[in-house]
Amino acid sequence: MAAANGVHGVRVGVIGGGQLARMMIPAAIELGVDLRVLAEAEGMSAAIAADRVGDYTDTATVLEFAREVDVVTFDHEHVPQDVLRALVDAGVPVHPGPDALRVAQDKLVMRERLSELGLPVPDWARVETVADLDDFIADHGGVAVVKTPRGGYDGKGVRVVRSAAEVAEWFATIAEDGGAGALLVEELVDFRRELAQLVARRPSGEVVAWPLVETVQVGGVCSEVIAPAPRSAGRLADVAADVAITIAEGLGVTGVLAVELFETSDERILVNELAMRPHNSGHWSMDGSTTGQFEQHLRAVLDLPLGATGSRDDWSVMVNVLGGPAEGSLTDRYAAALADHPTVKVHNYGKAPRPGRKIGHVTATGDDLDAVVYEARAAAAFFQD
Amino acid sequence: MAAANGVHGVRVGVIGGGQLARMMIPAAIELGVDLRVLAEAEGMSAAIAADRVGDYTDTATVLEFAREVDVVTFDHEHVPQDVLRALVDAGVPVHPGPDALRVAQDKLVMRERLSELGLPVPDWARVETVADLDDFIADHGGVAVVKTPRGGYDGKGVRVVRSAAEVAEWFATIAEDGGAGALLVEELVDFRRELAQLVARRPSGEVVAWPLVETVQVGGVCSEVIAPAPRSAGRLADVAADVAITIAEGLGVTGVLAVELFETSDERILVNELAMRPHNSGHWSMDGSTTGQFEQHLRAVLDLPLGATGSRDDWSVMVNVLGGPAEGSLTDRYAAALADHPTVKVHNYGKAPRPGRKIGHVTATGDDLDAVVYEARAAAAFFQD
Known part of the structure; x- marks a missing residue:
């Protein structure tokens, strides 16, 4: 479908056509990277770059897709190990690789490996x-x-x-x-709040960490992210970054790694979950950091030097649009939402509204945390009934 | 080529497949706007969104393209008046419209209209x-x-x-x-420097102005842009914004309008040229302003509320990559350029290097103008021989 985009460019293949693949497209266009997507179905979120629709559990389908790209990466962690191994055996650079992904695919393996690395876990x-x-x-x-x-x-x-x-x-x-x-x-951890530490690591070893963020979950789903996590400067931020870098290096993760953390009532940090890909807790970085996580993921999987991860403003707050309007689409609400919130950035995943579904997010930035939280929540509210 | 991108989304048709159309794509993806491009040829800069290749001077071709979109806008100002009139007659919203574009298409008409509006011209x-x-x-x-x-x-x-x-x-x-x-x-104006004032206007009348910028031309081609223009706060910025807003309103421009200005040695402002589209002098806004010019152009032509136009940092400096490396491509230089300049944003237009051709740009931002200028120039230098 999409034509070659990038003269003498490098080609990155993404398995999976969801919103994470979609949000890699703008970064790929800016960098002149030719992004190709193997989507699960027609009309998915990343359809504009979807070269191919096919079954990511089928080795032949994935090998054929991989022949046209320089490196394979992922929108999700569900590609079976035998398919991943077949790619590696065929000489395809795969980032993150099968050994790392295995840890993200199986929570028992994850707990075993984190314990072996001496990291704090429940x-x-x-x-x-x-x-x-x-x-x-x-x-x-x-x-x-x-x-x-x-x-x-x-x-x-x-x-x-x-x-x-x-x-x-x-x-x-x-x-x-x-x-x-x-x-x-x-x-069951008695936690004060949930945090997330995003890092990126490239195959040749460079690793960078974004500011530690606070995540708010509702019903097990991320609702809101505050960057940086309030009252986290100093020890807390240092420990979280150390933990995530230890995981990235210890497991050989390549690309973006998100480490979900508990901050316990007795001020310890425990590792909750891992995601070896761009992650909801890092969406704020698209508007709030010098280098957004999708650009960084492409740089990392291409083994290019990583970008600066500092915050552009004192505070960034991301609020998910979960479900969306009962009738119509997100764009129907733009006239009202954008008029009231001219500084907020709206990200629309091109997905049909459905209860509980992540269909977009908004990000606000600024130097007054209360005002930034208000802006982001108020703007997001325009997209919910 | 590109599949429907955006559920129940709005569709914007862009005539012309150059880098301006290309840079609308990331903004369209973020907003969930389905962008379609009528490109002049295969493999152009905006190929990823090119639905169709065809002759923009052929009325039937353009009308057929327009049938699939909600509004038509442009990568350039060269669509003939008879084609534009045929679109309007067919009920297609065209932004900017034929009357405005006529002024940008003919420099004699432009001088006549600006003089009628009482604006300062050579x-x-x-x-x-x-x-x-x-x-x-x-x-x-x-x-x-x-x-x-x-x-x-x-x-x-x-x-x-x-x-x-x-x-x-x-x-x-x-x-x-x-x-x-x-x-x-x-x-021949005895000018001290060249400036540019970027504004955006939507059909229902709202108009916003970005900070006034200084542009540096080499051989008639834009080489560098500094935002805001140094020593421009106060009267100079006010006059420039007034001039550009008067033009946008007086000519009924919709979308982004760039007004190139001379600052004379005797401290007057004179209008040099107009561009009724996103413009090289506004590329800094993609990384340096709350709302980039490509997002704003889409919002404007869709008659959506316009975004905030303030600078995100004290200074933004954009340097064009003109020509590019004698051998190979921009991406061949990433390893060196990105390693030395982790805060700089690189924009690659996916065009083959050729002497004098605009094939990309880099933008640096920060609070120390000398450092920002150095960063942008030094990073851009990696892409030139």
């Missing part, structure tokens, strides 16, 4: 039976968080339980889902 | 004969600037002369070129 265990799970719950004050090792996102596959019986059906299915017949159980 | 005359031109030269200290009314850009069609004989061949051809058999002659 108490956790691999449980294969109801009895094991009930033991863990009993040892942790009668409550725990159970997670399916694979396939969860935005709160799916995560459940707070007081009895193993509450996830009985998960035990019934784990044998089939590639999770090696086990669930992950973790202590 | 002494000028319409000359049809060698004798008339020699008279004007004699009346203006023995030197004058002669311009062909149509078709000039980047210094082409402009000549400083001391005798009408120096443009004898222009007199021989003006009868054929649609310029109504006349040339434009202007006094």
Whole structure:
């Protein structure tokens, strides 16, 4: 579909056609990178750069797509290991690579590797039976968080339980889902707030960290991000950056890595989740940092020098548009929203509104945190009923 | 080529596939606007959004293209008046419209209209004969600037002369070129520097102005832009904004309007040229202003509320990449350029290097003008031999 975009340019192939692939397109156009997307279906968010529609779990489809690009990267972490290994065996540069992605694909593997790296994580265990799970719950004050090792996102596959019986059906299915017949159980962390540390690492080793951010989740879905995280300067920011850089280097991550963190009531930092790709917690950087995460991801996977990650303003606040209007589209609300909020940046993912679906975000920046939070929330409210 | 990009989105058609159309694409993607481009040829700068390749001087081709969009706008000002009128007659919203574009298409008409609006312009005359031109030269200290009314850009069609004989061949051809058999002659302005005032106006009347900028031309081609223009705060900035807003309103311009100005040695402002589209003097705004000119142009032609035009940093400096490397491409120089200049933003137009050709630009921002100028020039130098 899209013609060659970039004379003598480099070609980056993105597997997956969602909004993360979409938001790589503007950065690719500015840099003169020829971005090609293997989309799951027609009409997806990244359709303008979608060269091909096909099944990312099919090795032949992915190999054929990869033949036309210089490096393969991802909109999501769901490409199966055998497909990833086939790409590597065929000599295709894949960033992040299969070994790193394996850690993001399986929460049990993630907990094992983070523990091996000596990083702070919640108490956790691999449980294969109801009895094991009930033991863990009993040892942790009668409550725990159970997670399916694979396939969860935005709160799916995560459940707070007081009895193993509450996830009985998960035990019934784990044998089939590639999770090696086990669930992950973790202590329910008494956290003060959630933070996220975004870093980028290129294959030749350079790694950079953006400012630590605070994330607000509603129902397991990111709702709002404040950059930098208030009251985080100094030790907290240093520890978070160290943790994320240790993970990026320890796991050999290439591209953007997001590390979701808990700040506990007793002022510790614990690693919650990892995402080995541009991440919702980093959308603020498109408007709020010298280098946005999508530009940085392209630079990183191409092994180009990384850009400066400082904030352009004292504060940036990103608010997700979740669901959107009950009737019509985001653009129907522009006349009202843009008139009231001339400084806010609106990002529209080109997706049809649907309850709970991430269909866009808005970012405000400035030097007065209260005003910036107000601007971002008020603008986003125009897009919700 | 490009699939529908934007669910229930609005569709903007751009006539012309050069770098201005290309730089509208990232803004369109962020806003969820479905941008379609009618390109002059395959493989042009805006190819990723080029739905169609065709002749913009052919009414049927343009009408067919326009049927698929909600509004038509332009990468350049060269669409013939009869084609523009046919669009309007067919009920297509065209921004800027034919009456405004006519003023940008013909420098004699432009001088007439600006004079009617009472705006400060160099002494000028319409000359049809060698004798008339020699008279004007004699009346203006023995030197004058002669311009062909149509078709000039980047210094082409402009000549400083001391005798009408120096443009004898222009007199021989003006009868054929649609310029109504006349040339434009202007006094050679004793200017201290060149400035440019960028504004945007939407059909329903709202108009906004960016900070006044200083432009540096080399051989008639823009080389560098400093935003805001040093030592321009106060009267100079106010006068320039007033002039540009008067032009936008007086001529009914819709979309972005760039007004190129002379600051004379005796501290007057004179209007040099107009461009009714995003303009090289406004490229800094992509990285340096809250609202970049390409986003603003889309908002304006869609009659959406306009974005804030303030500078994000004290200073922004844009340097054009003219010509580019003798061998290879811009991307070949990224490893060196980006390593040395992690805060600079590089914009690559996806065009093959060729002597004198605008193939990209770089922008630096910050609070120390000398440092910002150094950064932008030093980064751009990596892309030139």
